[in-house]
Amino acid sequence: MAQHSVLSVRSIRKVFKDRVAVDDLSFDVQPGEIFGFLGPNGAGKTTSLRMILGITRPDAGSVLFEGREQVDRSRIGYLPEERGLFEDQKVIDSLGYLGELRGMAPRDARAAGASWLERLGLSDRSKSKLNELSKGMQQKIQFAAAVLHGPTLAVLDEPFSGLDPLNQELFLEVVRELRERGTTVLFSAHQLNLVERLCDRFLLIARGREVLSGSLETMRRTISGGATETLVLELMTRNGSPPLDPARARAAFGDVGVAGTVKAELVGGGKLRVEAGLARQHDVGPALAALGGTWAIVTIETDPISLHEIYLRAVRSAMGEAAALEEAIDA
Amino acid sequence: MPELRHPWWPVARFEFLRVIRRADFLVSLVLMPLLSVGASFGAGMLAKRAADQPVRLAFVSAAPGVSTKMAVLDTVKAVTWYPVTGASADPKALTEAIEAKRYDGAVLVPAQFAGGDSVRILAKRSNPGWARRLREPLLAAARIERVKSAGLTGEALERLNAPIAFRETLTRPEGVTSKGDAIAALTLTILLLVTIYATAAYLGVGITGEKQARVTEVIVSAIQPQAWMDGKLIAFTLVGLSMATVWGGSALLFAVFSSWNLPPAVSPGAIVAYLLFMVAGFAFYVSMFSAILATIKDMQSTSRIQAYFYFIPVIPFIFIETILERPESLFSIVLSWIPFFSPMLMPARIALKAAPTWEWIGALLVLIAATHFMRLMAGTAFRVGMLMYGKEVNLPELLRWAKD
Numbered sequence: 001m002a003q004h005s006v007l008s009v010r011s012i013r014k015v016f017k018d019r020v021a022v023d024d025l026s027f028d029v030q031p032g033e034i035f036g037f038l039g040p041n042g043a044g045k046t047t048s049l050r051m052i053l054g055i056t057r058p059d060a061g062s063v064l065f066e067g068r069e070q071v072d073r074s075r076i077g078y079l080p081e082e083r084g085l086f087e088d089q090k091v092i093d094s095l096g097y098l099g100e101l102r103g104m105a106p107r108d109a110r111a112a113g114a115s116w117l118e119r120l121g122l123s124d125r126s127k128s129k130l131n132e133l134s135k136g137m138q139q140k141i142q143f144a145a146a147v148l149h150g151p152t153l154a155v156l157d158e159p160f161s162g163l164d165p166l167n168q169e170l171f172l173e174v175v176r177e178l179r180e181r182g183t184t185v186l187f188s189a190h191q192l193n194l195v196e197r198l199c200d201r202f203l204l205i206a207r208g209r210e211v212l213s214g215s216l217e218t219m220r221r222t223i224s225g226g227a228t229e230t231l232v233l234e235l236m237t238r239n240g241s242p243p244l245d246p247a248r249a250r251a252a253f254g255d256v257g258v259a260g261t262v263k264a265e266l267v268g269g270g271k272l273r274v275e276a277g278l279a280r281q282h283d284v285g286p287a288l289a290a291l292g293g294t295w296a297i298v299t300i301e302t303d304p305i306s307l308h309e310i311y312l313r314a315v316r317s318a319m320g321e322a323a324a325l326e327e328a329i330d331a
Numbered sequence: 332m333p334e335l336r337h338p339w340w341p342v343a344r345f346e347f348l349r350v351i352r353r354a355d356f357l358v359s360l361v362l363m364p365l366l367s368v369g370a371s372f373g374a375g376m377l378a379k380r381a382a383d384q385p386v387r388l389a390f391v392s393a394a395p396g397v398s399t400k401m402a403v404l405d406t407v408k409a410v411t412w413y414p415v416t417g418a419s420a421d422p423k424a425l426t427e428a429i430e431a432k433r434y435d436g437a438v439l440v441p442a443q444f445a446g447g448d449s450v451r452i453l454a455k456r457s458n459p460g461w462a463r464r465l466r467e468p469l470l471a472a473a474r475i476e477r478v479k480s481a482g483l484t485g486e487a488l489e490r491l492n493a494p495i496a497f498r499e500t501l502t503r504p505e506g507v508t509s510k511g512d513a514i515a516a517l518t519l520t521i522l523l524l525v526t527i528y529a530t531a532a533y534l535g536v537g538i539t540g541e542k543q544a545r546v547t548e549v550i551v552s553a554i555q556p557q558a559w560m561d562g563k564l565i566a567f568t569l570v571g572l573s574m575a576t577v578w579g580g581s582a583l584l585f586a587v588f589s590s591w592n593l594p595p596a597v598s599p600g601a602i603v604a605y606l607l608f609m610v611a612g613f614a615f616y617v618s619m620f621s622a623i624l625a626t627i628k629d630m631q632s633t634s635r636i637q638a639y640f641y642f643i644p645v646i647p648f649i650f651i652e653t654i655l656e657r658p659e660s661l662f663s664i665v666l667s668w669i670p671f672f673s674p675m676l677m678p679a680r681i682a683l684k685a686a687p688t689w690e691w692i693g694a695l696l697v698l699i700a701a702t703h704f705m706r707l708m709a710g711t712a713f714r715v716g717m718l719m720y721g722k723e724v725n726l727p728e729l730l731r732w733a734k735d
Contacts, residue, residue: 098549101554142549
């Protein structure tokens with residue numbers, strides 16, 4: 001029997017008055033995946049998540065949970081972006097209550113809550129009231145509330161916000177542990193350096209529509225014309241060499257046929273900086289030999305194209321296209 | 332892990348325990364009976380003190396037979412009379428004496444007071460209570476004077492004043508009203524009114540609290556908004572009924588132990604009907620208030636239009652006199668069937684034997700149906716309101732969403 005995706009989103013659309021919040025959005029999340037759902041503010045992420053969770057209904061399209069249209073709420077965990085808990089209640093009581101709402105027996109819910117508090121280093125605060133805790137502690141408790149029932153799918157919206165670097169690292173560990181326990185994670189966050197380390201696949205949206213999707217490698221290739229990493233060189237003149245020439249430097253890479261774009265520009269300190277998008281294991285020896293024979297190569301390094309860079313390029317491109325389209329419509 | 336079959340249950344239990352564990356709830360639960368007992372005790376003490384410290388009134392009479400009038404005036408409660416004659420009886424001297432606090436007031440009876448001359452009252456403030464208490468005894472004294480001047484005897488006067496005897500014959504044997512039924516209906520109606528307003532404070536926090544604490548999204552991702560609202564409605568209905576039980580029980584015990592008399596008997600059918608209207612009425616008002624509160628994002632910043640709905644439970648008291656006077660009129664029947672008013676008015680009509688069984692059961696069913704409708708409205712308002720960030724739901728939006 002074919003295994004269903006944990007989550008299948010099929011052409012969902014949501015319109016608020018005359019504003020299209022989400023438009024024809026489709027994607028699948030596979031069992032055991034950590035899936036990054038990214039986009040700029042106002043891109044339609046939260047609206048999409050609400051439709052996925054059954055809090056609102058899409059105007060068009062459908063959301064399938066393990067192949068069925070009926071979302072089983074007891075098997076989903078949700079950490080919303082807009083957060084809060086019962087401030088007048090003890091932490092363990094709040095966790096027990098929220099566990100019960102997810103279908104757990106009261107005793108099991110409290111036991112699971114206590115276990116998560118221990119894992120998150122808060123076991124000594126179980127009897128505290130929420131308003132007695134720091135923001136970071138509250139954030140951890142919110143997280144525990146979202147996952148204590150061992151959901152099949154955990155939807156985490158901005159889980160890192162308000163956390164210091166130590167706690168961000170803790171959350172990375174804990175999310176990986178969740179996956180090991182069999183929970184599929186749908187993840188939305190703006191801390192792209194962390195998301196990049198965590199997620200298996202990504203969906204990048206802007207203005208309610210998909211901009212880019214796939215694994216990091218796939219997105220790198222898509223956004224950079226097949227390149228997955230950037231080679232950075234800094235060149236200087238040596239005695240008797242010709243003056244630094246950006247066009248000549250670009251031409252050297254043109255001769256070896258790099259996958260991505262080649263940028264060359266004069267920078268301070270009498271240096272020429274060259275950036276070339278490369279496919280993995282591309283032989284750039286001839287280009288380096290040509291450049292090294294002409295000028296001194298004082299710096300050489302390679303960086304994989306970061307999620308941050310992919311995000312900026314993809315979103316700027318999409319926003320530019322959308323703005324151009326709007327201008328055309330207005331005209 | 333299966334989805335909850337009754338997701339309202341953990342909500343109801345959590346909310347109920349959340350309220351009844353509050354220190355202010357426990358204080359108000361105990362405080363209300365104590366205040367009631369204190370008020371009764373205080374009122375009794377004040378009445379006793381008033382009796383111990385009667386009003387001091389100067390009495391001046393130009394009429395013959397002053398002693399007769401004094402005898403009549405002696406029946407006025409809480410007054411000590413000081414007959415004054417001579418220069419001291421002059422209105423100017425009496426005014427000075429009143430201002431010097433020797434007297435609280437003065438009564439000047441003219442010679443022809445029975446013939447139409449005015450009895451003069453000297454008082455610090457207009458229309459004092461003691462002056463009102465004088466009217467009947469003075470009228471009685473005037474009657475005696477008038478009878479004398481008409482040449483009639485005392486026997487004739489007694490015959491003139493003899494009361495008329497009434498003998499009641501009921502056209503329906505079931506028309507016998509019971510004092511116990513009437514007291515029970517009135518007590519439970521007042522108890523309903525007091526507890527609904529006492530509960531409203533907790534309800535306000537309970538319905539809007541999650542919005543302000545931003546917990547709503549977590550909850551409605553776990554259960555349906557309607558289930559969440561149902562749990563709240565059940566919890567707050569139980570909170571109110573718990574208060575009513577404690578307060579009503581305390582009042583009953585106080586009544587029994589303060590008088591050492593059992594309260595008058597209440598017919599079992601009537602008490603069942605009253606209790607059903609009380610429970611259903613409470614659930615209705617809680618649902619109605621919840622539907623209103625669900626449209627509010629923040630109690631601090633809301634418009635005050637919703638507050639007018641809070642007056643609905645007291646509206647029936649405007650009509651209560653008509654209901655008591657003519658409980659079988661069309662007006663009374665119609666009002667006592669309307670769910671906004673029936674929890675207050677139908678028990679009164681039942682106590683007056685003016686509502687046959689089929690009628691109060693019918694009104695009860697209408698009340699239950701209206702409660703169900705209000706419950707759905709509350710759920711819808713909450714669902715709509717939750718998703719409308721930065722603004723509150725207005726009526727057209729609510730109706731449009733309810734229709735959808």
